[in-house]
Amino acid sequence: MSAPFDLNDDSVVVIVGSGAGGGTLGTELALKGIKVVILEAGQRHNMEDFVNNEWESFSQLAWTDMRTTSGSWRVHKNFPNLPAWIVKAVGGSSVHWAGASLRFQEHEFKTRTTYGDIDGANLLDWPITLAELEPWYAKAEDRMGVTRTNGIPGLPGNNNFKVFEAGAKKIGYQEVSTGRMAINSEPRADRGSCQQIGFCFQGCKSGAKWSTLIAEIPRGEATGNLEVRPQSMVQKIEHDASGKVTGVVYVDKDGKTQRQKARIVAVAGNSIESPRLLLNSASNMFPDGLANSSGQVGRNYMRHMTGSVYGIFEKPVHMYRGTTMAGIVRDEARNDTKRGFAGGYEMETLSLGVPFMAAFLDPGGWGRSFTSAMDGYVNMAGLWIVGEDMPQETNRVTLNTDVKDQYGLPVANVHFDDHPNDVAMRNHAYSRGAAIYDSVGAVRTFPTPPYPSTHNLGTNRMSEKARDGVVNKHGQTHDIPNLFISDGSQFTTGGAENPTLTIVALALRQADFIAGEMSRKTI
């Protein structure tokens, strides 16, 4: 039972965005008895409505509102208006995530201390440690039903994994498994087990994969304390003369402008929209945007060092059958500068269908070199590399005042250049990925460039000191006590791991903090 709250109810917590951060925070607060309104820009779909067709699903789910790009990254050349492949729908990008649920390593919370002063990198230690986050990781793993935790067995390996596993073991990797996945390997929490459908990126039609859409928000709504308003695009956060936020202005599903009052506002629109909203909320009191006294809002945009390696074999693999991200090699995730770079990376299996393979294998490529690779599709195995990239102040989300969205607001421009450390790590990962496949008889391998970003991080980063970042260790903005950031834009640095588990752990921890502060009436 969802609870419609009045627009003038200034006792509610308003959350902007319903993904891994916002959907979890809203649900957890509702379970604690706190009234919550989640404003979600996208529509609400049922899992039965998801489509096993890549382009059709892209039309259904992807965030395709206008954005612009700049910088030397190849995404700018090939996909100038699609910097990120993320979701605009209730559940946010938890609808299309792969499910990999990894904890950060201890040193990844202390990168400035561990890696030192790397030229051009704006490294900073997180204001929290692994030890502080461990109980919240444990809570998140239980809640999400992560395999290989809480006694939950690992998923069975599909064909793509078997090739990957055989190659990885042959070249000496030790930490090879079907990973820790928020996909049920057996029925749990009223959701069934994985049917090996594939199409994890297109929304799980069986409900085996955790998302806030199916696993969190309905629980929150059942309390009567949570209302989710889909197709509600927040334009601006408002504040009073004392500098505290008072609510948000949004455009509702009928195109009408509404004003929802709030006791607390939490922003969880992913690392492009969240800083954009803070910047678009500039006022006389906050001329550079809300919570931006440090000048760090929108800066330090990270997208993980990524890339893919596909290998073609003499015989069929059918890599697309079953779990999209079906296994992992963790041996390269450590920090070992003997490899020529700081930080580390994971290798995780990945597959694309024919339509997306054509679009992403070598964007812009054509001719027989390209098509002979496509001709080998059925014999192909694939892996994705995901590693820590260096935060750089110049990698940045800014407002592009020359280009307006459908509401007349400046769109986000995403500027990105690789750091030399990112390039060195990617080249290392390409060669190791190719070695995995070569060792089990690949005929050809392809180092495939990064796709539009799925892991968008760092643009409202967490810092101990107000001058270094946007939020404190609880995601509370340094400047405005009742304004929070609840998504991956809080990340001080990115780690090598897929970010969702950390986003959920931080959201659960933040819910605890907010509830405590509310009961103490400090906010």
Add this chain to the structure above:
Amino acid sequence: MPTLIDRRGPSRRAVLAGLGAAGALMVSGAAVLNPREAWGLEVTALKPETMRTLIVMARDVYPHDRIPDRFYAIAMKPYEADAAKDPALKALVEDGVVTLDTLSKAKYGAAYADLGWEDQRVAVLREIEDSAFFQKVRGGLVVGLYNQEEVWPIFGYEGASADKGGYIDRGFNDIAWL
């Protein structure tokens, strides 16, 4: 799915006239015909010679010897409808083909679609690959060709699986050659 018009097959004279470098593709009246595959595609906004060139170009951009011409024709067919609505697009396409033929004649002495060797046609395409015309055609084709469900089996891709119960009992881990 765009409709290709089935025809009874062209005259013998048309067949002979079509024995150029564009393989089985020929122009007859306002249509592009492929008698071997028994289809025709009528055009009104674009010149039929232009559509024939587009189809040849489509195969040269993404050459798959196992994919019949009709799938390339289906991928190019939207340009006919779009050209009818959009004069700028029509000019981009018609002018692009003129440029292609001009370059081709200067380099090899024949119109692009009449060149017998793919290598020669590709060499001409390389000269224009940064042009708006080429990028428009390639960008549309990468979706228009590879997103046709009927071509997926040629690549060994099985498409949607949820309606079949996924692959849990249908070979998700059936690899035997490792």
